[in-house]
Amino acid sequence: MRISIDWLSDFIDLDLSVEELIQMLNNIGLVVEDRQEVEGDTILEIETYANRPDTLGHLGIARELSAALQKPLKEQHWPLVEITEKTSDLIDVQVFVEDLCPRYCGLIVRDVAVGPSPEWLQKRLRAVGVKSINNVVDVTNYVLYATAQPVHAFDLAKLAGSKIIVRQAKKGELLRTLDGTDLILSPENMVIADEQKPVALAGIVGGENSAVTSETKDVFIECAYFDPLSVRQTAKKLGIQTDASYRFERGADISFPPQAAWMVASFLSEFKGKVTKGLIDVYPSPVKRRTLILRHHRIQELLGVDISSETIEKTFTALEFQVSQAQPGSWKILAPYHRVDIEREADLIEEVARFYGYDRIPALFPPLRQLEPPPSPLKKLIQKIRQTLFHYGYNEVLNFSFASEEEISLFSHHLRPVSLRNPVSSRAALMRTTLLSGLITNIIYNLNHGVEGVHLFEVGKIYFWKNELPCEQLTLGLVSTGLISEKQWSTPQESGDFFRLKGAVETLFSMLRYEPLSFAAQDHPWCEPGLALNVKYKGESVGFLGQLRADMATKYGLQQEVWIAEFNLGHLLSKQPQPFTLRHLIKYPVVIRDVSFLADKDLRYSSVQEYLQKREIPWLERFELYDRFTGSTIPPGKVSLSFRFVFRHAERTLEAEEVDSLMERVIKALIMEFNFQLREGGKIDK
């Protein structure tokens, strides 16, 4: 809301500097967001709140300042040029929808000299950013910006018959608004009509058919109170927001229409207008001022400070509330009509706090009577996941939770995506069902900015329908492409590959004690055939990793290999990990045996691994594959595999001989099971 300090001075004497004024407004919650010096005036841009429609005019701001400064408002006089003709003889106002229009005031001003507004009026309108049209329209706008009461002026000659009817629109009724928009109305819309046709959309905008123009002589002035909800629904539905609708939908001052009508009439008198006698005021059920009880002790209980009765009473009186003692320690308080926000005791306490000053309330720490339950272990687990991935060189990203239709169909999923009714753009028309699309977009962005290796992860949710309920699933997504590190003199350059990603995943879940994790070669729709692993924990699939399908990568403009992985963290982390138990250290030494075999090239390592695990070889602490190669020294179709077996007895030192004979059995069994050949030079190492 633009407020002119000049204009404010019509209502209140301000003998303080602009800086002091801004400070004072801030202190009572009227934030000055901007200030401009225009034509010798200072214009303040003040933030207003949805619950305070009274501050949408200069009078409202002046009232606040009056309370803050403890200084009365100036008295206003509205001199008129009156004629003896009675308003009610000229026009009959009939309100058919009393609940939607509880009050309707009208007045006629004859023989107005319609023309350009005088300079002072034009300047005022410029100050609040309103275009000058003609003196009559300008006066209605002036009153709106002065008092927050919307006013409308009709050309009396253009009204058919002698009736003003406030009613529901008929289905399909047409109205062309002042700005030339054609509206097709329906019964939910309230209109002002003459005896033939609608002439205005009630509380929102006037009709072109009754507009005041330079030919206009006699003017019918409308000052009414329209139901906020009705105005809002109509304005929303028809997509029109005006200064009038903005105020009516927040709640106008129901006591004010007569005064506003006289104000308009008084100004029009200055343009040779003559005002008819008697205000039409259709107000069948006058509204009473809201009565509230304020208990003194509640102020201390909620604000934490003891404020004197005198201060409290003074504040309310200055704000035009009526204050009287209800019982000892409590007041009966009548709210002024313009304060539509005051409904409960809490609202009164806020007024006390505002004018007492938030800065005078002490700052205390609330006593901790009881400890909060510990935070969910999920937090810690995610923290650990992030730390592990940082060590592996993965960088954390955050992407929007949205996805486009194309992304959803490219990353086809058995999950049913959640569509948005009013998305911000078509690229964000749905909620994402995978983190990978965003992560791959991040790869492109970084490659285009000269980064040679991009290794990223995101911990975030994916969204989908499950049994007609929206479901949100915490997910970990990983992508990796290109070099692992910048060129370094001491190490050969290494590119990320599948096994690096797999290593990160293995370490990650081992750190979380989700073991044993099993990997099964299984094609995935987003991965190259034969280049994907399904990851399972306790027999349930928790995610996959593999190489992004080349044709999908191409869709993103990527030519190089991209390694991807996605895990259902929500599901995994809801499972119990292995308990952490400390293994006691054994003081007896290990016996190590290295052995190399020639194996068939298409042998799966996992089958050897499973076989060895199942055999439960005594004293075997661990075994590992420490070398694997093919080449000129290896027969075609074969591969050399070197294993290290580490044996240890918990209670004694193992004899070399007993390990050797055990190893011989193991070797024989492996040869039998997998068609291994013991490699020359790969003999048992004694």
Next chain:
Amino acid sequence: MQEIQEKINQYRLKFEEEAVRVRDRQGLEALRVQFLGRKRGYITKLIENLKHLSPEERPLMGKEINELKTYILAKLEEIKHNVVKTQKKVSHLDLTLPGRQIPLGAPHPLVKLQEEIESIFYQMGFSVEDGPEIETDYYNFEALNFPPHHPARDDWDTIYVEGREDLLLRTHTSPVQIRAMEKRKPPIRIIIPGRVYRKETPDPTHLPMFFQVEGLVVDVGITFAHLKGTLESFLRRLFSERIKIRFRPSFFPFTEPSAEVDISCLVCQGKDSRCRVCRGSGWIEILGAGMVDPQVLKNVNIDPEKFSGFAFGMGIDRTAMFVYQINDMRLFYENDLRLLRQFNRQ
């Protein structure tokens, strides 16, 4: 005896001659073995030869031999010291070459800031709660005292779910406050960080999705003074002990009284009328807060006559923009590694 005496002198000369030539550890060891070797060392042999002397001569020569031995031992030690020293000097390794670095991944600045905020609140006895992002109108608005069709809803531009009238993307994390209060009775002392959504066209200061953290304290006897004390402690720990903080009245449907919290501009300290961060006002709006509206407490069956509480909320993105002096919020979601990697050092 003559013979032994000559040998002693001879060996001493020989030792001195050889000692000069020692360059490395191997040479040193050879020299030691040559003279002090347990089987064939010259000194060992001399001692063996003592038995051929008469009992009177023996102690005399014994003493001489011992002197030579002591001399050799001392000299060997000296040479050893020199050898080690010289060997270091002759290394040709260029230690000024850069060290081998392992590239570490970097945390996202918003997650990092969120963690910092969480950790401060943990210290103040708060717990962290979480809740759904796809919410119902009831939890996002109605329970928070936004009646249907209330103009206040216009300040929270909402994205709705297709095909379901009642579902929307939460516009704030406040619905989790309602869920928490439904779940358990006071005392409650929680914060709720998370993603929130608004129907906003992206520009430098608006995004359709961003991160927010809200807090809620409900107990007997909670006052506005407690709100001030808690938020002042939090803001001082997050930014600096030296910042100035001001509370000014504001409006939110779910709090009454409501407050907006400003901190003094860390960039210009209010001294630059053209400061881009505070636009010359000297203050940055950082938090919204207030005493929980009695209607909100009633909505979750908490008696507002018995309990009271306060709530607050702040944008993590907006705060991060201020902390890192980033003037475009969209930067946080571009995920440019050149930006992200810097946060390893923060």
